[in-house]
Amino acid sequence: MNVVVTGGAGFIGSHLVDRLLADGHAVTVLDNLSTGRAANLAAHLGHPRLRFLRGSILDATLVDAVMSGTDVVYHLAAAVGVGHVVKDPLWTAVTNAHGTEIVLEHARARGARVVFASTSEIYGTSDALPYREDGPRVLGPTWIHRWSYSTAKALGEHLCFAHAERGLAVSIVRYFNTYGPRMDPAGYGSVVARFVSQALDGAPLTVHGDGAQARCFTFVSETVDATVRAGTLDAAIGQVFNVGSPFHSTIGDLARLIIELTGSGSTVTHIDHAAVYGEGFADTRTRVPDVSKIAARLGWQPTIPLREGLARVIAERRASEAR
Numbered sequence: 001m002n003v004v005v006t007g008g009a010g011f012i013g014s015h016l017v018d019r020l021l022a023d024g025h026a027v028t029v030l031d032n033l034s035t036g037r038a039a040n041l042a043a044h045l046g047h048p049r050l051r052f053l054r055g056s057i058l059d060a061t062l063v064d065a066v067m068s069g070t071d072v073v074y075h076l077a078a079a080v081g082v083g084h085v086v087k088d089p090l091w092t093a094v095t096n097a098h099g100t101e102i103v104l105e106h107a108r109a110r111g112a113r114v115v116f117a118s119t120s121e122i123y124g125t126s127d128a129l130p131y132r133e134d135g136p137r138v139l140g141p142t143w144i145h146r147w148s149y150s151t152a153k154a155l156g157e158h159l160c161f162a163h164a165e166r167g168l169a170v171s172i173v174r175y176f177n178t179y180g181p182r183m184d185p186a187g188y189g190s191v192v193a194r195f196v197s198q199a200l201d202g203a204p205l206t207v208h209g210d211g212a213q214a215r216c217f218t219f220v221s222e223t224v225d226a227t228v229r230a231g232t233l234d235a236a237i238g239q240v241f242n243v244g245s246p247f248h249s250t251i252g253d254l255a256r257l258i259i260e261l262t263g264s265g266s267t268v269t270h271i272d273h274a275a276v277y278g279e280g281f282a283d284t285r286t287r288v289p290d291v292s293k294i295a296a297r298l299g300w301q302p303t304i305p306l307r308e309g310l311a312r313v314i315a316e317r318r319a320s321e322a323r
């Protein structure tokens with residue numbers, strides 16, 4: 001198949017490209033390298049089935065040209081990471097809402113199928129755990145920038161369903177805290193990458209707040225596998241799926257596990273959320289997906305334990321430092 005990955009030089013995007021090339025597809029990456037890195041695709045330099053285009057999803061002419069002859073578009077390009085979002089809310093809102101509209105419009109015009117990468121941030125601070133795809137969304141006020149990410153992604157989802165009514169074959173995946181090799185310590189899924197860097201440097205691990213907040217960390221190859229299923233199986237069309245491990249870990253436990261696995265002499269230090277993200281920031285306490293829908297419809301079930309996935313991240317980080 002001819003496949004396009006927007007954001008294909010990003011953390012999850014580049015792992016998706018690995019998988020699609022291994023499956024034999026011809027892959028075009030569209031990435032403006034704002035948070036993505038060309039180095040993430042270095043292993044495929046000169047690959048005959050990989051085309052890399054440095055450009056923006058806001059460039060409608062380019063996007064239209066890219067969609068021509070495309071079978072499936074994996075739309076991962078976005079302004080991601082809570083830290084980036086609170087620093088540059090305008091860029092986040094425009095890229096995630098308007099950029100998505102451009103991708104969907106031209107994919108539909110060219111008859112391509114689409115997978116839209118959405119987020120567990122959609123659920124906000126809802127306490128209706130575990131989060132079901134049809135569950136409530138609980139967001140704070142519009143002047144708290146962090147909510148613009150959730151809102152822009154939700155608008156993206158609304159646009160998906162609106163285009164579906166006009167014939168677009170589209171599926172939505174809501175990612176929950178993906179981690180793995182190539183994570184950018186300053187970018188998406190930053191907590192694992194930051195803690196691993198801090199532990200390997202012998203620096204204190206910076207736990208925000210009391211560390212009792214919990215997340216479900218999902219190894220990137222499993223996130224990618226769910227994404228490919230969403231882009232290929234008929235049962236995925238017109239549907240939205242949570243993609244995440246159903247097992248949660250507190251941030252404090254994560255810090256202690258990373259110290260143990262690295263054998264680091266690092267300590268743990270606690271920092272107020274407000275000092276990091278600004279006053280009025282509302283952190284999500286516990287975020288757990290209900291994955292019964294994706295298990296039943298797409299046969300997806302994550303199996304890699306956190307301890308094993310973290311060991312792989314640490315090994316990769318050590319190997320890249322040794323190079």
Ligand code: UDP
Pocket residue numbers: 082083177188189190191192194195206207208209213215251273283284
């Ligand atoms: N976090 C932390 N220390 C860090 C980075 C993040 O304690 O150096 C916390 C953050 O406040 C949140 C959790 O780890 O409670 C997950 O943060 P991340 O940015 O990885 O993803 P989020 O779930 O917020 O989208």
